[in-house]
Amino acid sequence: MIRRAVVWGAALAALAFLALPIAAIFARLSFQHLASSVVTDALGVSVKTTFVAQALVLLAGTPTAWVLARHRFRGRSLVVTLVELPIVLPPAVAGIGLLAAYGRMGLLHTSLPFTQAAVVVAVAFVSGPLYVRQAIAAFEGVDETLVAASRTLGAGPVKTFFHVVLPLARSGLAAGEALAFARGLGEFGATIMFAGSLQGVTQTLPLAVYQEFDVNFHTALALGGLLVFVSAALLVTLKWLASSSTSAFRFALSSSS
Amino acid sequence: MARLLLHFSVPLRAFELQLTLPVERTVALVGPSGAGKTSVLRVVAGLLQPARGGVSLDGVSWNGVPPERRRVGFVFQDYALFPHMTVRANVAFAGPVDDLLERFRIAHLADARPQELSGGERQRVALARALARKPGVLLLDEPLAALDAHTKAQVRSELHELLSELALPTLLVTHDYEDAASLADEVGVLVDGRLRQVAPPAELVARPADAFVASFTGANLLHGTASRGELTEVVLAGGERIFSTDEGEGEVGVVVYPWEVSVARAHADDSALNVIRGEIGSVVEVGNRVRVRVGPVTAEVTESSAARLELSSGGVAYATFKATGTRLVPL
Numbered sequence: 001m002i003r004r005a006v007v008w009g010a011a012l013a014a015l016a017f018l019a020l021p022i023a024a025i026f027a028r029l030s031f032q033h034l035a036s037s038v039v040t041d042a043l044g045v046s047v048k049t050t051f052v053a054q055a056l057v058l059l060a061g062t063p064t065a066w067v068l069a070r071h072r073f074r075g076r077s078l079v080v081t082l083v084e085l086p087i088v089l090p091p092a093v094a095g096i097g098l099l100a101a102y103g104r105m106g107l108l109h110t111s112l113p114f115t116q117a118a119v120v121v122a123v124a125f126v127s128g129p130l131y132v133r134q135a136i137a138a139f140e141g142v143d144e145t146l147v148a149a150s151r152t153l154g155a156g157p158v159k160t161f162f163h164v165v166l167p168l169a170r171s172g173l174a175a176g177e178a179l180a181f182a183r184g185l186g187e188f189g190a191t192i193m194f195a196g197s198l199q200g201v202t203q204t205l206p207l208a209v210y211q212e213f214d215v216n217f218h219t220a221l222a223l224g225g226l227l228v229f230v231s232a233a234l235l236v237t238l239k240w241l242a243s244s245s246t247s248a249f250r251f252a253l254s255s256s257s
Numbered sequence: 258m259a260r261l262l263l264h265f266s267v268p269l270r271a272f273e274l275q276l277t278l279p280v281e282r283t284v285a286l287v288g289p290s291g292a293g294k295t296s297v298l299r300v301v302a303g304l305l306q307p308a309r310g311g312v313s314l315d316g317v318s319w320n321g322v323p324p325e326r327r328r329v330g331f332v333f334q335d336y337a338l339f340p341h342m343t344v345r346a347n348v349a350f351a352g353p354v355d356d357l358l359e360r361f362r363i364a365h366l367a368d369a370r371p372q373e374l375s376g377g378e379r380q381r382v383a384l385a386r387a388l389a390r391k392p393g394v395l396l397l398d399e400p401l402a403a404l405d406a407h408t409k410a411q412v413r414s415e416l417h418e419l420l421s422e423l424a425l426p427t428l429l430v431t432h433d434y435e436d437a438a439s440l441a442d443e444v445g446v447l448v449d450g451r452l453r454q455v456a457p458p459a460e461l462v463a464r465p466a467d468a469f470v471a472s473f474t475g476a477n478l479l480h481g482t483a484s485r486g487e488l489t490e491v492v493l494a495g496g497e498r499i500f501s502t503d504e505g506e507g508e509v510g511v512v513v514y515p516w517e518v519s520v521a522r523a524h525a526d527d528s529a530l531n532v533i534r535g536e537i538g539s540v541v542e543v544g545n546r547v548r549v550r551v552g553p554v555t556a557e558v559t560e561s562s563a564a565r566l567e568l569s570s571g572g573v574a575y576a577t578f579k580a581t582g583t584r585l586v587p588l
Contacts (some may be wrong), residue, residue: 042296128362145333145335145337146339146340147301147337148302148304148324148331148333149331149333149337149339150339150350151303151304151323151324151325151332152302152303152304152324152327152330152390152541153325153330153350153352153386153387153412154325154326154388154390155325155350156323156353163350164339167341168340168341
């Protein structure tokens with residue numbers, strides 16, 4: 001009995017610990033603060049940069065994942081590890097790395113830093129690998145015999161990709177993209193180092209939360225509430241995609257039932 | 258009649274697959290698993306590139322032609338139906354559907370997904386899809402392996418009918434000699450990437466080229482030492498002396514088909530017959546025949562003679578077979 005009470009007590013304490021900050025945001029939230037120009041500017045920057053960055057991630061990441069999933073070559077696992085490295089890299093390291101590559105003093109001497117394009121680059125760099133990693137798994141889950149069958153049935157490589165491979169990998173790809181989207185939306189460290197936090201230009205929602213918390217705490221709270229909503233919606237989407245998956249893809253989230 | 262010619266070699270993991278094979282009607286490739294049978298189909302379809310040589314149809318080389326332009330109807334072993342498409346969409350993927358759904362009795366399944374179908378239905382969809390492509394060549398990989406015994410007999414006769422109707426050069430692969438013999442005009446025995454023998458089924462049984470071909474086609478294979486004479490005399494490993502009309506000397510394989518062996522309870526005093534005395538082993542009913550093991554030999558007898566001889570009670574019996582039905586093959 002006592003042991004059981006201890007276990008349940010620990011579980012309840014942990015759940016309360018996780019839920020309290022979220023609850024606190026909503027307890028003190030008033031939505032009128034969402035009308036401030038800091039909020040609308042940050043929302044605009046976030047929407048714009050997120051969509052451009054994720055479009056780039058999809059366009060460049062999908063063929064990359066396809067090549068890595070379908071071809072066995074020397075050094076493949078090294079390449080895959082390199083692709084995955086930004087996932088585990090501390091954001092500050094990503095930021096300094098981007099400056100070292102594209103900064104005025106960097107290898108390529110570009111004028112990219114502290115522009116809106118720099119936000120896109122930082123978000124794509126940090127979130128892209130999440131998509132590519134999941135996409136490799138999704139493509140590897142597509143039965144090679146189906147690809148071969150498509151070819152013998154008269155479909156060239158392009159038709160085969162769009163009519164057989166993509167539909168079969170779709171839910172895995174979508175789950176990967178949802179993860180990348182969420183990670184990109186919350187991007188903070190690499191963005192503030194590489195793009196700064198200039199209202200209306202490079203200041204995204206998370207950066208606005210950070211700037212506002214000692215200026216106007218209520219605005220910061222409202223921004224926080226907004227991000228909680230978006231993140232929760234993404235998480236639900238992810239779980240739904242994972243449970244309705246038709247490909248061999250299995251996502252590491254437990255079902256909510 | 259179109260003529261498909263295979264002449265190539267391709268290195269596989271354990272050996273080099275090397276063969277020359279003209280295909281005009283239905284040719285079945287049989288052999289143990291891992292003999293390279295499926296790789297032959299993959300080369301013809303353009304899914305596997307040979308190191309040397311290639312494939313040609315009516316003298317036109319397919320070298321460098323990608324799979325989608327080869328006009329090959331490939332029915333894969335597990336049928337490879339697209340799970341995200343309906344039956345109709347699967348067929349339409351390859352070409353105009355026309356009357357194919359009716360012809361293969363799958364019209365009522367047009368809107369079903371492959372996952373909802375039985376093995377026999379899936380196979381009909383796979384065949385319809387392969388034919389929608391209007392192929393010049395048909396490739397069938399283990400067309401009957403995924404079916405249960407009951408469905409198999411029916412599908413086998415339907416398939417046989419279809420193949421003679423289509424009259425396309427057809428290459429089919431199976432590990433089951435009986436399937437091959439019932440479906441194909443010619444059977445090629447493939448072992449470790451080499452064709453041991455290509456012949457019509459009857460010819461394969463009448464004159465097996467070697468011990469493997471003989472045992473693969475269902476024969477008894479006994480080992481013995483042959484010495485020349487008017488008839489060739491063979492001393493079997495068990496000490497019995499038997500005779501064969503085939504010529505041979507030294508270590509040989511003795512090939513006797515079960516349906517050429519008769520069984521008796523008493524020693525028949527007929528010097529024209531080979532006799533092997535042995536204990537009755539397993540007795541198995543196969544259709545309306547009974548397969549019985551007498552010492553080292555399997556015989557196939559009718560149900561009535563099995564009952565008359567009381568085979569199921571065991572004991573000693575005599576297996577007899579003619580010298581003319583005793584073939585000698587190199588080991």
